[in-house]
Amino acid sequence: MQPTYVTRLENVPQLSRDERNQLKAVLERFAFRATDYYLSLIDWNDPADPLRRLILPSVDEIEPWGEADPSHEADFTVAPGLEHKYGPTALLLASRVCAGCCRYCFRKRIFVNENAEVPGDLGVAFAYIREHAEITNVLMTGGDPLLLSTAKLDGIISELRKIEHVQIIRIGTKVPAFNPFRVLNDPTLADMLGKFSTPEKRIYIVSHFDHPRELTDPAIEAMNRLLAAGTRAVNQTPIIRGVNDDADVLAELFKKLSFIGVPPYYVFQCRPTWGNKTYAVPIEEAYLIFERARAKGSGLAKRARFVMSHATGKIEIIGISSKHIYLKYHSSPHPRHKGRFMVFCRNPEAFWLEDFGAPEDDLFLDDMAIPELPDDMDPEGSQLTPYPPPFVWPL
Ligand code: SF4
Numbered sequence: 001m002q003p004t005y006v007t008r009l010e011n012v013p014q015l016s017r018d019e020r021n022q023l024k025a026v027l028e029r030f031a032f033r034a035t036d037y038y039l040s041l042i043d044w045n046d047p048a049d050p051l052r053r054l055i056l057p058s059v060d061e062i063e064p065w066g067e068a069d070p071s072h073e074a075d076f077t078v079a080p081g082l083e084h085k086y087g088p089t090a091l092l093l094a095s096r097v098c099a100g101c102c103r104y105c106f107r108k109r110i111f112v113n114e115n116a117e118v119p120g121d122l123g124v125a126f127a128y129i130r131e132h133a134e135i136t137n138v139l140m141t142g143g144d145p146l147l148l149s150t151a152k153l154d155g156i157i158s159e160l161r162k163i164e165h166v167q168i169i170r171i172g173t174k175v176p177a178f179n180p181f182r183v184l185n186d187p188t189l190a191d192m193l194g195k196f197s198t199p200e201k202r203i204y205i206v207s208h209f210d211h212p213r214e215l216t217d218p219a220i221e222a223m224n225r226l227l228a229a230g231t232r233a234v235n236q237t238p239i240i241r242g243v244n245d246d247a248d249v250l251a252e253l254f255k256k257l258s259f260i261g262v263p264p265y266y267v268f269q270c271r272p273t274w275g276n277k278t279y280a281v282p283i284e285e286a287y288l289i290f291e292r293a294r295a296k297g298s299g300l301a302k303r304a305r306f307v308m309s310h311a312t313g314k315i316e317i318i319g320i321s322s323k324h325i326y327l328k329y330h331s332s333p334h335p336r337h338k339g340r341f342m343v344f345c346r347n348p349e350a351f352w353l354e355d356f357g358a359p360e361d362d363l364f365l366d367d368m369a370i371p372e373l374p375d376d377m378d379p380e381g382s383q384l385t386p387y388p389p390p391f392v393w394p395l
Helices: 017-022 024-029 050-055 123-131 150-161 187-196 217-228 247-259 283-295
Strands: 077-079 082-086 089-095 137-142 168-173 203-207 232-238 264-268 305-310 313-320 324-331 341-345 361-363
Touching: 017 024, 077 123, 082 123, 089 123, 089 150, 123 150, 150 168, 150 187, 187 203, 187 217, 203 217, 217 232, 247 264, 247 283, 283 305, 283 313, 283 324
Parallel strands: 089 137, 137 168, 168 203, 203 232, 232 264, 264 305
Antiparallel strands: 077 082, 082 089, 305 313, 313 324, 324 341, 341 361
């Protein structure tokens, strides 16, 4: 199969004229793009079909909400097409196109006509990476790097591989979901990636499957080709209203991914981006969906962490109690925040960190002392005084 790209709703015959007319205002603001392959996966008898919701515009997108760049990526842009927020990791915007436009995309600003964040020439970006020996990871994203021609992608990865300190190259992609035939019809793509994925320095495919129905036979075969060529793979997904905001659906996705050797990695809180109100799930609800899904899987299916890509860093949502929610910085550009643990009063309507207000309690990693053995403890063990007294959990 050779999928074709659909960028006009007139070419989606399953939509009525009325539906197309209602969506005109949305398309004036946000791009639409899909493959006929992906559209063929939709159950057109179900108006709430999750894949339909993921790819077809919704009139609710015109509701004012959010920002163009909610994680303030512009503040960390150090060269055209290059963001450097966390010491070891640089993010290279290598492509302006994706094989489809996810409606909830948090980088949809890139698809706006006048946006020039993705440069034609990455020379300055390569020079910056070369000069920063702390960069051991480069994440290529965009836009989708696998939509570049194999020759162009080969050229970019070759340049990165010339830089001794760059060890891991990650390729963020939804091509295996939107158009697995990009991989299946061009064997030179997997071969080229395999060539650069050496035992010492791997290429990681960071796939973006949101729903288990995206894991079709061709999608699984595409992932298998990439893995068989020598790459490694993990999966990321946000929790999106109407797509995967259901513990059973998410559990099924985690399970299937672990079965095919693509363990779940990050699960994201939906960023408060333009037009995304309809797709966002409040943090506490999303956390409970995530935990319930994880509880249903085996160890490999529950490797994911639920995180929020906030302007101040990547924040993991680690738990909820009856009154509080517990968050921890996973990464931060600010050294003081690294490992910081925070306790907030619960707010079931919070969509982003600021919605919780000030922390009730917090602990900076640097301020935490490692407890010393009390004087009355004998390290040899013969006179060991239990401290604290043992607690027997009720069974
Ligand atoms: S694949 Fe990623 S960058 Fe592309 S439209 Fe979807 S969310 Fe946005």
